[in-house]
Amino acid sequence: MTRRNRIVSVIVAVALAALVLFPFLDVFSGALVRTVTVVVMAAATAQAWNLIGGYTGYPAFGNVAFFGVGGYAVAILMSKLHVDFIPAVLAGGLVAALYATLLGLPILRLKGHYFSIATLGVAEATREVVSNWTALTGGGSGITLPISPDIPPIFNRAMYFSMLAVFVGSVILTYGVTRSKLGYGLIAIREDEDAARSLGINTTRFKVTAFALSALVTGLAGGVYAYWNSQLIPEDAFSLDITLRAILISIIGGPGTLFGPALGAVAFEFMRNYLWDNFPGLQFTFLGLVMVLVIIFMPKGVMEFLTGRRRFTASALLQYVRQNRVS
Amino acid sequence: MLKVENLSAAYGQVQVLWDVSLEVHQGEIVALIGSNGAGKSTLLSTISGLMKPRAGALTFDGRDITGAPTDQIARSGIAHVPQGRHLFAGLTVKENLLMGAYTRRDGPHVQKDLAWVLDLFPSLQRRLAMPAGRLSGGEQQMCAVGRGLMARPKLLMIDEFSLGLAPIVVEQLVETIQTINQEGLTLLIVEQDVQVALEHAHRGYVLETGHIVLSGDAQSLLDNEHVRGAYLGV
Structure with a gap:
């Protein structure tokens, strides 16, 4: 094991231990558990986006469709068919992955902006269908999920650990993908799709696989969210905010990196909370400003910025900016 | 080994290849020459499946590969080194x-x-x-x-092999190409430097505005009046 790998392992172990243990310490209030659940959910959806947007280079703008489909699958299974939470969430993830496979076959033929617009359109269309399919989804008034018998603190903690499981699973999945031939194939597609095809890579199958895996994780997160929220309406389940946050976090953290989304989620949610508390009314202005600065000065994300061989001095910092800024 | 029969290809309404036929035999170096826009790169892309032919047939190793997906053609043993190299820049x-x-x-x-x-x-x-x-x-x-x-691969196709390279680098690459050919690899090479191409190839085809206008063994093409006039400037 190299020195760097050792350091990374230690950081990951400490972070994971903290994430697992802190809900049991009484000094932390239930509110913190809820806040961290939101951060972990954002990290999971960003990690999911990273597979298709970061590694494969296909800027998907409709991942919330999978969040919503996963959520609604859980809501329907639990409220109408009385399925238990865990099997319902797993089924929700699979339904989302299946949906992505069917969608991906046509729209993954598009590239760049065209692909982005198509995914955006599909997400909106999905919301419309869900809003109007009243018999199945309850229409605009949504679905109420069965109430857990647990008292709220226990329930919140259970939901937190469910979301954490989805996130950790997404990191393990991403790690597995990057170590496999699939991962190299996806990166090849991002770098030069024609060249990838000329090397014998079945690019359609690879892209659809990446899209389905991205949808699987997003759908699992949506499923946990549905039960946690106990009420699911189309506006929440298909909110564009879910997609945008996943993308922004991935970009801040470093698209196409394993730990980028986790770092990005912490940075983004911290920033968001800070701006919301201190600059009410101006929060979006500042958020936009920060995003612009990040993209100009750290286009490869925080991850690259932190892990590159760099001395943390003013001159080294300037040199990094000069080398990497968008001109 | 590779047989192209009456191939036509087009970008939308614009037809680029007209009724192109050529053959590459096992162990050969075949040069494809012609001026800019003659359709050389299009021909290679159509063989490797990046472009779909409008008409005609492609046979490789006795198997029909007309219209087959690129990745399948690649797996059947044709490697395409495209113009502009198309490396994975970040890797x-x-x-x-x-x-x-x-x-x-x-x-x-x-x-x-x-x-x-x-x-x-x-x-x-x-x-x-x-x-x-x-x-x-x-x-x-x-x-x-x-x-x-x-x-x-069984067949290696190289597009615009020497474009933008220093003469000494070209010479070095040409030597390498000949070495690998002697080791048994078949090559189809698109090259704008006609002299270099024909000096090292066994046979050649001349492509002009989408038509094969001349073909034959490399030496006879080097001696050909038309080739000398149009491509060698003598």
Whole structure:
């Protein structure tokens, strides 16, 4: 094991231990558990986006469709068919992955902006269908999920650990993908799709696989969210905010990196909370400003910025900016 | 080995190839020459499946590959080194070379072939860990050819082989090409430097505005009036 790998392992172990243990310490209030659940959910959806947007280079703008489909699958299974939470969430993830496979076959033929617009359109269309399919989804008034018998603190903690499981699973999945031939194939597609095809890579199958895996994780997160929220309406389940946050976090953290989304989620949610508390009314202005600065000065994300061989001095910092800024 | 029969290809309404027929035999170096816009790159792209033919037939190794998907054609043993190299700029040289062997399932041989490619292109050895986008033009071409070789193809097609390279680098690459040809690899090469191409090829085809206007063994083309006038400036 190299020195760097050792350091990374230690950081990951400490972070994971903290994430697992802190809900049991009484000094932390239930509110913190809820806040961290939101951060972990954002990290999971960003990690999911990273597979298709970061590694494969296909800027998907409709991942919330999978969040919503996963959520609604859980809501329907639990409220109408009385399925238990865990099997319902797993089924929700699979339904989302299946949906992505069917969608991906046509729209993954598009590239760049065209692909982005198509995914955006599909997400909106999905919301419309869900809003109007009243018999199945309850229409605009949504679905109420069965109430857990647990008292709220226990329930919140259970939901937190469910979301954490989805996130950790997404990191393990991403790690597995990057170590496999699939991962190299996806990166090849991002770098030069024609060249990838000329090397014998079945690019359609690879892209659809990446899209389905991205949808699987997003759908699992949506499923946990549905039960946690106990009420699911189309506006929440298909909110564009879910997609945008996943993308922004991935970009801040470093698209196409394993730990980028986790770092990005912490940075983004911290920033968001800070701006919301201190600059009410101006929060979006500042958020936009920060995003612009990040993209100009750290286009490869925080991850690259932190892990590159760099001395943390003013001159080294300037040199990094000069080398990497968008001109 | 490769048989192109009455091939036509078009970009939308604009037809680029008209009724093109050519053959590449086992063990040959075949040069495809012609001026800019004659359709040389289109012909290679149609053979490798990046473009779909409008009409005509492609046969490789006795199998019909007309209209087959690119990845299937690649797996059947045709490697295409495209114009502009199309390296994976963000991946290292080593990763680029290994990507060439992506669909192979004979792991140990891949390592041996990597050593073989580095033997052919020693200057890549020192660059293995460098992102391919940062190589010089000549090294990029070597990396692209090397990546093609890593697939252990039966037929290697190289497009605009010497474009933008220093004469000494071209000479070096040409030598390497001849070495690998002597080791048994069949090559189809698009080359704008007609002199270089015909001096080292066995046979050649001349493509003009989408039509094959001349073909024959390389020496006879070098002596041909039309070729001399149009491409050699003598």
